[in-house]
Amino acid sequence: MKNIRFEFNCTREVPFYAHLCNQYLQNEQYDVTIGKNDNLYYIEAKGEQSQLEALADAIANDFLISTWLVKPQISAIETPCGTKKLLETTELELEYCQHCQPQLGDNQAAHFGEIGFNCPCCMAHTRISADEQAVSLADARALVKKLDKLGSIELPQGNNGFGTIISFQPIENQSLEARQQLVICNPNNLHAHFCVNDSQILALSSIEKPFIKARPISSHTRLKQPIYELCFAKSRLLLVICEIMRQQGIDYVYIANSQNPKIAMVEAKWSLIDTPSSAQKLFINAVRQPLHDDAQAGNYQAHWTEKHIEITADKHSVNQGNAITPINNAANCALHAATINDKKPKNIAALYFSNTSKTQIVTLDGKQQLELFFEFPSLPDNGYDIVHHLELSPQKTLLDKFKTLYPDDYLKLLSLKLTQPTDNIETLWAIAAIFLGATSQTNQTRALSKTELCDFVVARAMCHKGANAPRVDFPLTRGEAFRSLNWCKTLGSIISFRLAEEENVDKLAFGMHDSFADYICNWIEHLDQNINIKSVVIAGNSFANEVLAQRVVLRLGKNFSLNTNPQMDLDGLNIAVGALYLKQRRH
Ligand SMILES: [Zn+2]
Known part of the structure; x- marks a missing residue:
């Protein structure tokens, strides 16, 4: 008999992993204990070699790659530290998993095109909008015909209240600075159109179905923009439509109104650029108590309760009169947000490079004094x-x-x-x-x-x-x-x-x-000589530029420990969270 532990170490919460741990606990076929340490999920089992091998195969099959997974690990252990208690779960968002995708998303499968297919694993049928459930395979084929004829269509509304638009041509009427987005219908032909590396391909097919940025191959005849945002189908309906299009030889189409999260590679791991709006509240544990109870930045409201910070990420949020709002202080906020689990943060520099708020470098010295070192100049706009x-x-x-x-x-x-x-x-x-x-x-x-x-x-x-x-x-x-x-x-x-x-x-x-x-x-080395810098916070949406992120991390990482605050994001709710700690009166 041997004791082993399967570990899934993640940079942030993966609700589906908690859900899977609970399913393994409740499955009478297995005798396991489970647990979660911060964002590390684990399943432990005791048994003979053959039993453990069968369990390992099942787990490898079920635990789909998450964007936030750092490294899965299997190790022999002395004594288990998990329990028979169910893990706390938050609502799932995924619309298909390894069990239902081959059933409803493959044109050869018996249930192809059944948007409401009942899946005992991910339970997605309980979350799909009535409008989407009403679409039959014949309807989906009719939608693709309509796309052929019109060049562009809007799909029935998903559970986020948006109707995704797909089109053969670049989609007009987008905001001026928006990048064109594409959904990939045929992953096997991805390399024929784009320069993508292995970690980008893994991310595309991960549970979260994020948008990644990629450049087309240099001689591409149709894709003329320097960089596109790519994703795989997030919804079951789009999955089916992409499969029908793939059969017709279509490799990708333009997409708009799709709510996939946007991510960027910083310090060899994926970070959310900003947190997508959600009907659910998010919770963040903080060791250090903030100076304010409420703060707001952009679409994000942060509220301090006794134990943790509660975040509402809502496009339609209205500022409550008593909330602190950071004005020209986003860099300070990013620094505070990255250090909420440090009781007395000091000797830190924060690089905050953003195209929405002021690009600054700020420092926190040994006496916890904040200082502005650098600010990007305002350039002429013509x-x-x-x-x-x-x-x-x-x-x-x-x-x-x-x-x-x-x-x-x-x-x-x-x-x-x-x-x-x-x-x-x-x-x-x-x-x-x-x-x-x-x-x-x-x-x-x-x-x-x-x-x-x-x-x-x-x-x-x-x-x-x-x-x-x-x-x-x-x-x-x-x-x-x-x-x-x-x-x-x-x-x-x-x-x-x-x-x-x-x-x-x-x-x-x-x-x-x-x-x-x-x-x-x-500059940071110069600051280090003056005030002794131990760690550097990297924040702001400009680090979505992978070349900049990679070069900065390569240079700075040699001499300083880096903090990219992966449990939050680069330029979103982190600013609202950090604003709770600003030494600033309410406006
Ligand atoms: Zn499923």
Whole structure:
């Protein structure tokens, strides 16, 4: 007889794992004990080799990969520490699992197209909207016919109250800076269209069905945007429709109004960029008691109760009069949120890079004094002003040379319009994209959005092979209270490399990311000499840029411990949670 434990160590809660642990406990076939330590789920069993092997096979089959799973493990143990008590569960969201997917999602299966198929494992039939349950296989086929004819359709409303739109063409009427999203119908042909790595493929098929970002292969004839957001079908209805389309040879279609979570790879693990809105409350344990009972940031409300923080993530939330709201303080909030389980946090720097709130670097010294070290400058929102600034700076000669060599790009620069806010890395990259030739290389007749321009730089950097790259300047300016960036000099540095190595745009785009990461690391080392930095918080939605995240983590991780706060998100409810700790009066 042997005692073994199956462990599923996750960076955040996976409700389906708790549900599965309970199912194994209740299954009379097995004699197991179960438990959960923070976000580590485990099942323990005692038995003969053959029994344990059968159990291992069953568990391997049932525990679908979660985006949040760090590493599953099987180990021999002396004595079990789990119990026969059911784990606390929260409502599940998944609409299909390993038991029902082959039954209803495979065109050869007996139950193909049965949206209301009863699944004893994930119980999804109890959660699917009446509108979707009413769709028969014949209806689903009719929907695909209608898509063929019209080019775009809206599906019946799901349980989130949204009707997903699918289309053969890019979907119009989206917000200006939104990236086009695609749902994959044929996963086997993914590599024929996109550059994706193994961890991205695992994430796509995980329980959470997230959106990941990927660039199309370079010679793609139809996909012309630099970066797309990809997902697999989240709902049973879409699963069936994708299967019908796959049979017709369709590999992917455009999608909108699909509520898949958006994730980014930071420090070799996936982070939520922001937490999707939900009818359910979320709970976060905190060791350190906050200074306020209520706070609000964006769609998120945080409320302190005696033991934990309660979060409402609701698009329609209304600010209660007594809630604290962070204004220009998101970086401080991100720092507080990442340290709520530290009774006396100190010697910390927080990098908060965001395209929605102020991009800042803040520090907490040994005496727990918060200080603003760096703030990203507000850049002009139009090409005319950018040219004007450069002409008044020492970069004028470089700009003149650029104008002579690339007159078309120079004209595009003059007509550039950028959406607000402009105090972020995305805006700087968008301006740099013009100097790298984005508008003349993409053959688009319409003006490119800021997201497309910035994505051009990121996608080109992803193409670069090798570690050598030009070193672009990111010099600091010293203001009265904090430092900022001499962005004219940065642009001048980019222009001069473009003039010298006109063809090697990939290398230069990579160099921009790598140099910026290097400068950030130098700044943190400078802070370390002054106030002794032990750990660095990484937050903000700009780290959804995987090249930036990867270079910053690589440089900083050598000398500091990093904290990406995976139990929360990069730029969402973490700001509301952190606001509970702000030394600030209510407004
Ligand atoms: Zn199921």
